[in-house]
Amino acid sequence: LKALALFSGGLDSVLAAKVVLAQGIDVLGVTFETPFFNARRAILSANAISLPLVVLDITEEHLAMLQAPRYGYGKNLNPCIDCHALMIKIAGQKLAEFGAEFIITGEVLGQRPMSQTRQSLYVVAKYSGFPDKVVRPLSARVLPITEPEQEGKIDRSRLLDIQGRSRRRQMELAAQMGIADFATPAGGCLLTDPMFVKRLRELFSHNDFEIASIHLLRSGRHFRVNAQTKVIVGRNQADNHLIHQYIRDNDLVIQMRDYPGPTTLVPDGCSEEDMYLAASLCALYSDAPKDQTVFANCRQGEQVFDIQTQAADREQAAGWII
């Protein structure tokens, strides 16, 4: 008998997996990746407890859901109810492929105000299309009995009755089981990050965008110089590195020819006029003297050429910042 565990790598998902493993049921973890969250924490936690883990990229399905979530958004652009339902749906569709009988999650009744109320847990399971396959081991005994419990596939009496916002029971359980809290301070879902969300909304307001453009929202300075043209300027080496990772053939890439400075990207290229503008932004954030004409090196696909530029006006640049 095997259970498929939605496994974020957070303590609750670890405890849920452990509680089910303790019944002699095999557990296979499944975790998801999109441009908004990655599998890093899940991989670390799964390794720490020797849980086999499958990582699924659900960018396409998640993006489609994100643009029209049935149950709306949380505080930022986080459609948590729809997101949980989508994850359960995808896990449900994979049950047969992985030879699993049902799904477990680390959800705890009442832990989160929006996505883990009694009503939300019900809605999430129902909307996923697999309401009879979802067991929440940490709160099972304070929730209605599920099909796997009824059928004796999992022993309800050995599941838990945790509810509410306090983390006390989870911490106690973790200590008993000798589990560290694997939650890492970094990471988390970018859809709850106001700064990222501001940029994402702006991107969505312009019809055409590529997945690479979403990844690029994570770093650099972003300027909307007009309806057609956006300019991304790296702030440091890490930004420049990320920008290089997502350059596509038709993007325009600008760097100062004779001075250290940022990698500057114009996704999908731009008019000649906007190219000069982008070069002036590149110069502004470079080590080039601000009051002199300097050279910027431009590259678009196979084409490489230099143009003359001068640093943009700082105030005007500030007005374009997204």
Ligand code: SF4
């Ligand atoms: S915080 Fe992000 S990953 Fe988590 S449920 Fe909400 S939208 Fe999904």
